[in-house]
Amino acid sequence: MSRLIVASVGPASSVQDGGRHGAQRYGLTPSGAMDRLALAAANTLVGNEPFAAAVEIGPFGATFAAKDGAVRVAIAGAPRNADIAGRPVAMDTSITLKDGETLTLGFARGGAFTYLAIEGAIKGEPVFGSLAVNARAGLGSPYPRPLQAGDEFTVDAASGAPELRIELPKPASGPIRVVLGPQDDEFDDANKALFLDSEWKISATSDRMGYRLEGPAIKHLHGHNIVSDGTVNGSIQVPGNGSPIALMMDRGTSGGYPKIATVITADVGRLAQTSAGTTFRFKAVTMAEAQDEARKYQQLIRTLPDRLRSSDTVELNIEALSDANVAGYAVSAMDAGTWQVTAEP
């Protein structure tokens, strides 16, 4: 076995996986990765199950050191500068840390959460099938709290498998899509329109429980108290002050504020990766469209292994190349910045 030492880490970094399901009826929040696609991509790169436990790294930097042997890892999610002793490491690739080497990750450049998956996955004692940290309930393994410098993981020795990169589709841009309800009838048409037509910003006080949205105050039709009912990831509740809160993975399992809309499954990770201060909009879609997108999202995660490529082959993205030609850009096929064609330096 090797060890991976958390040499330094910022706040809001913790072990997360696909979440803890089946006990929401007892008030146990599901937790789990804020961006499930990024978690799955990182895990796929090192041959793990898509929702295996990995390190969710918050917006600040972090460093990880291999001890007692080599450790193979992969990073995906919010982009950041990464290097091993000055050698750059690309996002969406696997890399092997030799014994004694340190992987340094900078601040998130856009987005919030980056996932560090470890070959063989993080090991621990699951509770309700999950190692995910839920600090309030004292759950999570191997540490039932956010990570601190000095924490370490006992991990499989690196297999020596060839390094891989994963070609992810360009993330959707545009508004965060929602399905109205379950309590949209607690708001009149003008206030529903205000919610859908306004620009919103994520407040800096947001966390894994909820993203507070800054924008116009949304008024209720009959006041802000409803009898508590169940919540889901992406429920957008409107408390008394009219500032909506999008409930995230560490939400309470029930809540007593009217919920105007629910973020569609395919866009919850996109919302999670919207950094504080960034302006965005919502857009209402039909249930049929939302479910169609949810199925495509599931399909994308299922087929991530088909998107793995050898990390040391230069492949031109012909589609992107021709798109760019049509658009009239001057193209340099070796410009990785323009092309996302990852020829590693």
Place this chain on the structure above:
Amino acid sequence: MAATLPPPRLLPSGDSAVTVEFSRTIDDAANERVLALDKALAATPIGGMSETIPTYRSLLVHYDPGKIGFDALGEKLLAIACQKPPPSTKARRWRIPVAYGGEHGIDLEDVAKALNTTPDDIVARHVGGNYRVAMIGFTPGWSYLSGLDKSLHMSRRQSPRLFTPAGTISIGGIQAGIQCLAAPSGWHLLGRTPVRTYQLHRNPTFLTEPGDRVTFFAIDHKTFDEQDRAAEAGEIIAEQVIA
């Protein structure tokens, strides 16, 4: 009576969950229908559903839209929800010990003052109630109880406390509660119980279920300390009443 309730409504809760709403208010008849639907689905799950969360007035059903769509699931749920609920089976009954007042129930005196009576009288009214676990939510094991004596209905504190201790027994609005973990709360704290409604590595991890009946009885603070140690070691302190 259940017969007077309007038909249940389906409320979309995103693309992977649906709320079956029986009432907009706290209503024992609606809660019974919620629990009956929950029980029916546990006995005969609909393909594609994954998890249900009963609350006072509605059942939230999580499902996989890759396996069943909103329309098909909604139709099946409404069909079951509209059936006459089976006569409720015998509920489990728990007797829960409570150390009232003092450091364990810092609001007992204020509640008595607000209601123009004595702390002992408040305890007598709280102990005299027959409660039902209407739902569990917010934090693990937090059991919301219906059945609070009407004379104890009072609005919540103006400013919620950021910390209330594990095991807090409190009242808020028309509800009573058993809190398991330390948490923020705007309710009035009458006492503490050594009973853990949630304890990891204990069988069962969760003691109470929606639909269970609950009564309280007073213990002194010394007994609390003894039982608290026993509970910490994994003992189930609550007494189950065998009818």
